[in-house]
Amino acid sequence: MAHAITVDIAPKPWTGRSDGLSPEHLRWHQVVQPHSANIPPGDCLLIGFSSDEGVRRNKGRRGAAHGPAALRSALSSMALAEPLVLQDAGTVVVSGENLEAGQTALGTAVCTALDDGHFPVVLGGGHEIAYGTYLGVAGAALRAPNTVLGILNLDAHFDLRADLIPSSGTPFCQIAEDEAAADTSHRYAVVGISQPSNTTALFDTAHDLGVTYLLDDQCGVGDRHHVEHFLDGFLDSVDIVYLTIDLDVLPASVAPGVSAPASYGVPMETIQYVCDRVAKSGKLVVLDVAELNPSLDIDNRTARAAARLIHRVVTKHVPFTHPL
Incomplete structure (x- = not known):
């Protein structure tokens, strides 16, 4: 039996452009339903995480708390090539400075979703979302003993x-x-590391922890073979995957609406390729998207880019199946 997911803001009705109700006309807003224990798991369960407390603590520019609403809006009119079962569980809100309680609440929501057989897509929020999402994966039944968790961060x-x-x-x-x-x-593993944005101490920490990474200038469109090799090694070494996308990995021209816009960044073509590969791997169990700050966005560029990536992951996702 499916379980209720506790949030602070219940899901609101989705609206958007409508060209008709037949399958060839469908858009996200026409198929998204409020999450219910009576609806079987489908292709995606959205969970919002409204927080910029972590960004504040990190001395960044606040505004990411409004990201979930902007991402839902950008997704609403995206056309679906075929009907999908999409649900919205609502939004977990970090109250004041109590980040830790919000992360715990998000972890509980993600864990419940995973144990009920959903594919959770978490809409942030600052990148403090990552610890909350991780808590959900760590507590879920699919994180069985001896299961190697792979975390791929596009950042x-x-x-x-x-x-x-x-x-x-x-x-x-x-x-x-x-x-x-x-x-x-x-x-x-991290794709898109900017050397000028990370101190030598952080590179040393990454080395000590066995973190693998690609620098942003190793991720150009002409570096596809290098990126593919990196992904092959990562996917082959893990059993389940948590994909987290920090939108500041993209060039500032594509993603201006983030706390720290990239002076160089990884091309959208490369990020899209990585998302496609991971979605099709059969190992992806959860996705989250972080750092959209609508107050800093220009013509909704960042929200639209993020929505396209979410759309591709959801529509290309091959569900994880437990080994027998």
């Missing part, structure tokens, strides 16, 4: 700071600490 930053106060810059350090304490195994 200009490692987010491996070892600060005493958690923020949007610390989630993957927190995850590494939790994994070590639980004596479980995970692989953390």
Whole structure:
């Protein structure tokens, strides 16, 4: 039996352009339903995470708390090549400065969704979303003993700071600490690291933790073979995958609406290719998207780019099946 998912803001009706009701005219807003324990798992379950407390703590530009609403709006009129079963569970809200409680609530929501057989897509919110999403995966039944968790981060930053106060810059350090304490195994890989945006100390931490990464200038359109080789090695080394997209991995011309726009960035073509490969791997169990700040966006460019990536992952996703 499916279970209720606890959120702070219930899902709201979706609206958008309508060209007709037949299958060849369908758009997201016409098929998204409020999550219900009576609806069987489908192709995607959306969970919002309204937070920019982690960005504030990381001394970034606030506004990512409005990301979930902007992402839903950008997704609403996207056309579907074929009908899908899409549900919206609503939004977890970080109240004031209580980030940790919000991350715990998000973890519970993601865990419930996974245990009920859904494919959760979490809409952020700052990149502090990552620790909440991880808590959900770590507690889910599919994280069986000896299961190697792969975390693939599309990001200009490692987010491996070892600060005493958690923020949007610390989630993957927190995850590494939790994994070590639980004596479980995970692989953390990053596509799009900007050398000028990460100190030598962060590169040293990545090395000490066995993090694999590609620099942004190794991810051009002409570097497809290099990116493919990197993905092959990562996917072959893990059992399940958590994909997290920090939108500041994209060039500022594509994604201006983030706390730290990229001066160089990874081309949309490369990020889209990575998303396609991971979605089709049969190992992807959860996706989250972070750092959209609508107040800094220009012509909704960032929201539209993010929505396209979410759309591709959802429509190309091959569901994970437990090994017999």
